[in-house]
Amino acid sequence: MIIKVERSGGLVGLHTSTEIDAKDLPPQLITKARKIINAKISLLPRKAKPIGSADHYSFKISIHDSKRRKVFECTQYNIHDDLKSLVNYIEKNSKKVKLKDASFKP
Amino acid sequence: MFFKKGSTVVRRSGRLLNWTNHTCFIIPEYVNKKIVEKGTKKQKEQAWKNLILTEQLRGRRLVTGLMSSMFSVSNRLERTIFDAKNSENLPGTLVRREGEKAKGGKPVTEAYDYSGSTYNLFREIFDRNSIDTRGMKLDSTVHYGDDYNNAFWNGTQMVYGDGDGDIFQRFTKSIDVIGHELTHGVTQYEAALEYEGQAGALNESFSDVFGSLVKQYSLKQKVDKADWLIGSGLFTRKIRGSALRSMKEPGTAYDDPIIGKDPQPGHMKDYVETTDDNGGVHINSGIPNRAFYLIAKELGGYAWEKAGKIWYLTLTERLRERSDFQKAAESTFQVARNLYGEGSHEEDAVKQSWNLVGIKIKSKR
Numbered sequence: 001m002i003i004k005v006e007r008s009g010g011l012v013g014l015h016t017s018t019e020i021d022a023k024d025l026p027p028q029l030i031t032k033a034r035k036i037i038n039a040k041i042s043l044l045p046r047k048a049k050p051i052g053s054a055d056h057y058s059f060k061i062s063i064h065d066s067k068r069r070k071v072f073e074c075t076q077y078n079i080h081d082d083l084k085s086l087v088n089y090i091e092k093n094s095k096k097v098k099l100k101d102a103s104f105k106p
Numbered sequence: 107m108f109f110k111k112g113s114t115v116v117r118r119s120g121r122l123l124n125w126t127n128h129t130c131f132i133i134p135e136y137v138n139k140k141i142v143e144k145g146t147k148k149q150k151e152q153a154w155k156n157l158i159l160t161e162q163l164r165g166r167r168l169v170t171g172l173m174s175s176m177f178s179v180s181n182r183l184e185r186t187i188f189d190a191k192n193s194e195n196l197p198g199t200l201v202r203r204e205g206e207k208a209k210g211g212k213p214v215t216e217a218y219d220y221s222g223s224t225y226n227l228f229r230e231i232f233d234r235n236s237i238d239t240r241g242m243k244l245d246s247t248v249h250y251g252d253d254y255n256n257a258f259w260n261g262t263q264m265v266y267g268d269g270d271g272d273i274f275q276r277f278t279k280s281i282d283v284i285g286h287e288l289t290h291g292v293t294q295y296e297a298a299l300e301y302e303g304q305a306g307a308l309n310e311s312f313s314d315v316f317g318s319l320v321k322q323y324s325l326k327q328k329v330d331k332a333d334w335l336i337g338s339g340l341f342t343r344k345i346r347g348s349a350l351r352s353m354k355e356p357g358t359a360y361d362d363p364i365i366g367k368d369p370q371p372g373h374m375k376d377y378v379e380t381t382d383d384n385g386g387v388h389i390n391s392g393i394p395n396r397a398f399y400l401i402a403k404e405l406g407g408y409a410w411e412k413a414g415k416i417w418y419l420t421l422t423e424r425l426r427e428r429s430d431f432q433k434a435a436e437s438t439f440q441v442a443r444n445l446y447g448e449g450s451h452e453e454d455a456v457k458q459s460w461n462l463v464g465i466k467i468k469s470k471r
Contacts, residue, residue, distance in 0.1 A: 010256040011283065011337070012274075012350050013388025014365060050261030052294025054301055054309060055287065057256065058384065092252065 001033060005090050006060040009075075020090050029089055032082045037063050037070055049077045059087060180241030183225045187214045190250040190265075197263060198247045213248035213278040217266060220284035221246055223324045227285070227316070228292070231323065231410050232418045237291035244288065248278060257283055259290035273345055273365065280337050283350075285320030286313040297425035304430040306387035311394035312421050318353060319410045329402050329409050335359065353399045356392030372396040374431075374464030393463050394434060400459035401438075405452060412452055416441050432468075435460040439467045 001022035008015045022033050049056060057076045061083055062069065072083060079087070182204075189210065190198035201210040208215050221244045228234040236242045245263035254267025257277035264287040266277040277283055290313050293299055299309040314336050322332045336359075337350030347360025347368070356370035370392030371377055377393065380386045398417060402409035416438050424437035439456050446452035457467045 008382040009384060009388070011258065011277070011286070011388075012256070013369075013383050013386075015382050049301075052290065052298070053259060053261040054290040054293075054313070055256065055258035056260070058382075088252075 001037065001063065001065040003033060003086060003090065004062040005087050006062075007057055007087075007091070008060075009056060009058045011055040016091075018090050025086075025089065029086055033063060033086060036080075036082055036086075037065065037068055047078045049075050053077070059083075061087065179235075180243075181235065182241065183222060183229075183236075184241065184243045185218055185221050185225075186243060186245050187217050188245065188247040189214070190247050192249055192252050192268075194251050196247055196250075196260070196265065197245060198249075201248075210248075213266065213268070213276050216276075216278035216281075217246040217248050217264070217284065220278070220281045220320070221264070221288060223281060224285045224288045224316075224320045227320045227323045227410065231414065234292070234418075237288065238295045242291075246284075248276075257287055259287045259294075261294065264288060269340070269342075271342065273342060274340055275342055277340065280340055281324060282314075282317035282321045282335075283337050283340070284317075286317030286336065289313040289316040292316070293421065296422045297429065298427050299425060299429060300427050301384055301387060303385040303387075304390065305428050306384050307390040308394060308425070308429060308431065308434050310387045310391035311398070312417065314351060314353060314391060314395050315398050315414075315417055319414050322408070323410055327408075329406055332409065334399055351388075351392065351395070353392075353395040356396050370395075372463060393465075394431060397435070397459050397463045397465070400462055401455050404455040404459060412446075416445065416452070416456065419445070431465055435465045435467055436469050439469050 002019060003022060003025075004017065004019040006015065006017045022030050025033065059072070059074050059076075059079060061072045061074075064070070072080075074080075074083070184204045185202075186197075186200065186204070187202040187210065188196075188198035189201045190196065201214050202208075202218055208218075225236060225244060228236070236244065247263060247265045248268075250265045250267050253270035255270055255274045257264070257266045259265075264284065267274075269275045269277060290309070293309050293312055297308075297312075299305045299312075301309055317336060318332065318334060321327075333349075334354040335349035335352055338348060340350060341347045341360065345360065345365060346362040347365070349359045351368070351370060352359045356372035357368050359368040359370070361367045369378065369389050371390065372392050373396075374393060378386045378389045380389065383389060398413060401416070402413040405412045419441045420434065420437045424441065425434060429437075435456075438460070439453065442450070442453045442456045460467055
């Protein structure tokens with residue numbers, strides 16, 4: 001199972017893209033990734049970004065295995081907790097785990 | 107599309123159709139906000155109800171906290187700094203209130219001092235009482251998240267990360283970044299520019315403009331002495347770059363193997379069409395940023411005196427949610443004419459500067 005996290009926005013406006021094989025995740029995050037790809041309901045809360053908010057992050061998170069592919073587009077305000085823990089781990093540990101791609105593209 | 111709820115019909119655009127005694131009238135959201143701010147007690151109550159209903163239907167609960175500040179008026183600067191202690195819980199633990207001695211370390215001191223500098227520019231130069239014109243408290247949270255590489259305005263307060271120490275240093279380090287974030291609050295209460303496409307790029311540009319003016323005003327710098335950089339000093343020494351953005355020369359702020367090259371255009375011929383970053387709001391803001399720099403340079407002196415005044419009046423009196431670059435250009439031209447007269451040097455400087463970034467003013471003399 002491959003997880004790709006693309007992040008854009010923020011004060012700086014940089015686009016980052018990080019991809020990881022789920023087998024490089026800690027066991028509890030592998031469970032969360034499986035739960036996400038197997039979920040039959042939307043994982044994104046119906047919560048808009050606050051009025052007037054600016055410089056927040058937007059995310060595009062793709063999770064796919066040999067059979068399924070799910071793509072989530074959300075902001076820092078409506079990201080699901082399970083997705084957020086995956087994103088936090090992948091971005092924080094991008095230099096410690098094996099990356100297929102970890103590059104900034106303006 | 108319309109939704110019915112009780113006796114009120116609401117359109118997806120956020121505009122409200124109230125049915126009272128069989129009379130239907132449309133009240134735009136910004137009008138309701140103005141009524142809450144300036145109306146009579148009875149008018150305020152109705153507008154307040156309208157806003158809450160609109161926001162509930164949109165699922166935006168935070169407006170309640172945001173708008174409640176409008177009911178109180180304070181005539182003094184009131185800053186509060188919180189510490190998130192590297193969590194993402196807001197606002198965090200209270201560290202410093204207005205008037206208290208410095209404590210809590212550099213980020214707390216910087217957030218406190220620089221939000222004060224921002225308040226001072228708006229108060230002393232534009233006669234504006236804080237973000238909302240009614241003395242809204244300036245709340246900031248520092249030490250947000252873990253190695254968090256960002257600063258943002260969440261609609262009610264400013265939030266600053268510490269940076270990862272690898273690419274970025276702490277985001278409170280730069281006075282213009284703090285001015286930038288607070289100006290998002292001003293925009294929210296004035297033009298309320300949508301955070302998407304050209305309106306979003308204008309939203310970003312106004313924040314850069316007033317962020318830079320906060321720095322220039324605090325240093326009492328004239329146009330030719332200012333660096334016209336946003337976020338100078340935020341990058342660590344590992345990164346080849348002087349700042350996040352350059353208003354003077356968009357596209358030249360950084361060029362680095364890790365983070366790439368500054369993508370900002372300084373002319374409409376290089377406008378970037380993208381779905382990233384809410385339609386490139388931090389990218390295409392380079393165009394109006396450069397227009398402002400060119401006008402300020404042409405007029406000389408202190409940038410806040412003339413160019414800043416034109417921009418402030420445009421933001422507060424001329425622009426609306428979906429204004430685009432052309433509208434902004436025409437509006438600055440009209441404001442310059444009103445302030446300095448038809449055929450004035452200032453009016454001509456506005457016209458020529460927009461022309462230099464690829465936007466022709468259509469208004470006739």
